[in-house]
Amino acid sequence: MCGIVGYIGARSAQDVVVKGLKRLEYRGYDSAGVAVIRDALKVTKCKGKVAKLEAMLSKSDKAEIGIGHTRWATHGEPNDVNSHPHTSTNGKIAVVHNGIIENYTALKVQLQSQGHVFYSETDTEIMAKLIEQFYKDSEVLSLEKAVQLATQQVNGTYGLAVLHEDFPDLMVVARRGSPLLLGVGDDEMIVASDASAVAEYTDKVVYLDDNETAVIRRDSYEVQDNSYVLMDKKVHELQMSLEEIEKGGYPFFMLKEIFEQPKTIGDSLRGRIQPEEGKIVLGGLTEVMDKLLGARRIIIAACGTSWHSGLVAEYLFEDLAQIPVEVEYASEFRYKNPLIYPDDIVIVISQSGETADTLAALREAKSKGATVLGVVNVVGSTIARETDAGVYLHTGPEIGVASTKAFTGQVTVLTMMAIQLAQYRETITAKKADELIKALSQIPIKIQEILDQHEEIEHIAQLFTYAPNFLYLGRSYSFPVALEGALKLKEISYIHAEGYPAAEMKHGPIALIDEMMPVLVISATNHTNDKMVSNIEEVKARKGRIIAVVNPSHEEVKNLAEFVIEIPETLDELSPLLSVIPLQLLSYYIAVNRGCDVDQPRNLAKSVTVE
Numbered sequence: 001m002c003g004i005v006g007y008i009g010a011r012s013a014q015d016v017v018v019k020g021l022k023r024l025e026y027r028g029y030d031s032a033g034v035a036v037i038r039d040a041l042k043v044t045k046c047k048g049k050v051a052k053l054e055a056m057l058s059k060s061d062k063a064e065i066g067i068g069h070t071r072w073a074t075h076g077e078p079n080d081v082n083s084h085p086h087t088s089t090n091g092k093i094a095v096v097h098n099g100i101i102e103n104y105t106a107l108k109v110q111l112q113s114q115g116h117v118f119y120s121e122t123d124t125e126i127m128a129k130l131i132e133q134f135y136k137d138s139e140v141l142s143l144e145k146a147v148q149l150a151t152q153q154v155n156g157t158y159g160l161a162v163l164h165e166d167f168p169d170l171m172v173v174a175r176r177g178s179p180l181l182l183g184v185g186d187d188e189m190i191v192a193s194d195a196s197a198v199a200e201y202t203d204k205v206v207y208l209d210d211n212e213t214a215v216i217r218r219d220s221y222e223v224q225d226n227s228y229v230l231m232d233k234k235v236h237e238l239q240m241s242l243e244e245i246e247k248g249g250y251p252f253f254m255l256k257e258i259f260e261q262p263k264t265i266g267d268s269l270r271g272r273i274q275p276e277e278g279k280i281v282l283g284g285l286t287e288v289m290d291k292l293l294g295a296r297r298i299i300i301a302a303c304g305t306s307w308h309s310g311l312v313a314e315y316l317f318e319d320l321a322q323i324p325v326e327v328e329y330a331s332e333f334r335y336k337n338p339l340i341y342p343d344d345i346v347i348v349i350s351q352s353g354e355t356a357d358t359l360a361a362l363r364e365a366k367s368k369g370a371t372v373l374g375v376v377n378v379v380g381s382t383i384a385r386e387t388d389a390g391v392y393l394h395t396g397p398e399i400g401v402a403s404t405k406a407f408t409g410q411v412t413v414l415t416m417m418a419i420q421l422a423q424y425r426e427t428i429t430a431k432k433a434d435e436l437i438k439a440l441s442q443i444p445i446k447i448q449e450i451l452d453q454h455e456e457i458e459h460i461a462q463l464f465t466y467a468p469n470f471l472y473l474g475r476s477y478s479f480p481v482a483l484e485g486a487l488k489l490k491e492i493s494y495i496h497a498e499g500y501p502a503a504e505m506k507h508g509p510i511a512l513i514d515e516m517m518p519v520l521v522i523s524a525t526n527h528t529n530d531k532m533v534s535n536i537e538e539v540k541a542r543k544g545r546i547i548a549v550v551n552p553s554h555e556e557v558k559n560l561a562e563f564v565i566e567i568p569e570t571l572d573e574l575s576p577l578l579s580v581i582p583l584q585l586l587s588y589y590i591a592v593n594r595g596c597d598v599d600q601p602r603n604l605a606k607s608v609t610v611e
Contacts, residue, residue, distance in 0.1 A: 003070040009188025013066030020197030030078035035094035038063035041165040045083035069096035076121030088132035092165040097124040099157035099178040254400035262444040264395040278434040301361035302349035309410035311480035316418035333361040342369040351406040353381020446568040461589030470497035478522040485583030493591035502535040524579040
């Protein structure tokens with residue numbers, strides 16, 4: 001959730017760290033801070049954006065080692081004191097931390113009895129004092145051993161970067177449950193919680209695994225596990241370019257990412273679908289195809305937008321592959337003592353590949369013998385490394401907090417998985433498979449046609465900018481899209497919105513409908529169109545204002561709606577990939593009209609790496 005950057009090398013550490021924090025600001029944004037060593041340890045931090053921190057820093061500081069942090073508050077409100085870095089009682093040690101220390105209260109009492117003084121409300125300050133205590137307990141103890149001993153005392157999750165004033169050529173980092181990677185440069189090293197802070201300097205990265213500690217110098221690194229055993233870490237090539245993490249002339253990353261979707265879906269499809277031959281080839285599933293074919297059921301675990309893509313997949317797998325599917329909130333999965341069998345397939349979905357609850361669900365499923373597949377975007381992420389197999393999205397970095405291209409990338413990959421499994425299970429005809437694959441290959445072009453209508457959608461957004469509530473209705477494949485559309489509006493505009501199966505409206509929500517209630521109806525599936533007409537009539541009879549996302553052939557719906565957004569015709573199974581696009585644009589334009597920070601909505605962070 002929060003962002004960590006650390007640097008050691010010949011450049012100005014302060015400059016590298018601040019630039020990295022700007023790239024990570026979408027991960028945490030309520031406060032920021034930097035610690036550098038040049039003769040002495042110097043800490044600068046404040047509540048607010050990285051730009052405010054940057055204005056406070058000395059332009060002439062040429063320290064060559066430093067750490068920095070952008071915070072998303074968990075323990076303690078956002079203020080200057082609670083900002084990271086936090087320091088030891090003697091002021092020589094600085095720590096930045098992502099995660100949550102669950103036993104911090106007990107540790108705080110213990111450390112106070114040993115003479116340590118606390119100033120913040122955070123759990124992180126515990127780590128600075130605890131490392132100091134272990135370090136001073138023995139004159140021959142190294143800083144890295146002190147960090148390791150301290151981390152063994154804590155319950156919870158952490159990504160840590162630690163500096164000590166007496167060691168200006170050394171940084172220690174550690175990880176459990178919160179991502180950290182090391183960028184290996186020429187006579188310089190960059191530590192970060194996200195690859196976007198590293199991409200400008202090197203394409204060589206090392207991913208830390210849980211319970212590992214790294215000792216970093218400008219020309220070397222050494223990784224140990226908690227038993228002090230040296231680890232042989234693979235150096236990965238980073239699949240990210242600077243162009244991908246810049247706005248490219250757009251006012252917000254979210255708008256850029258919405259407009260990238262014809263390309264990103266094309267990238268996700270490339271090399272995987274063969275329309276002329278009616279084939280789909282997903283190399284990541286080759287080794288587990290026998291288990292997929294023998295599965296009694298599929299369980300999907302995910303959070304937020306990824307959960308919505310999982311709901312789309314439920315329709316796809318059951319409809320096409322004729323296999324039972326259960327979609328679970330990853331945050332609740334392990335707490336219900338789930339019944340999992342060795343012949344179950346569990347699919348975990350996460351854009352970042354680091355979502356804490358989804359990672360916990362993955363580990364729960366593996367502990368019970370299931371085969372676990374990952375659908376993730378970030379290459380080298382923890383979920384990608386821990387699953388038995390899986391498929392990458394290939395949609396490129398997603399910076400906007402509100403997911404757009406990752407959702408369509410997930411649905412694209414899950415659609416390919418469902419079609420391929422259906423072909424292997426022979427639950428669809430060759431003709432149907434051919435139709436689906438050919439139609440899927442045309443999705444990028446059809447999305448572009450919708451994007452070309454953005455001015456019309458912007459006009460509708462202007463009319464409903466100050467609506468207090470929204471209702472989204474859909475049936476079948478359009479129901480998860482209704483949920484996703486409502487979530488997007490809530491996330492970035494702070495308007496209350498709810499998504500419902502259209503038929504459920506009369507089981508309660510219909511009481512809310514009056515002339516002040518906009519109702520967005522998704523009528524994009526031909527097999528449910530007649531029923532949707534009846535639902536729209538019910539809304540219209542109560543003077544609800546109807547915005548309809550429709551196929552061109554749905555004349556009756558168009559005649560009933562006050563506002564119409566047409567999307568191109570496609571097969572019902574593929575309709576979510578098209579119908580969600582107008583909802584993304586509508587949310588974006590409403591939020592901008594309301595003056596909201598679209599890329600960094602309040603209280604939210606891009607990757608939820610704490611439970």
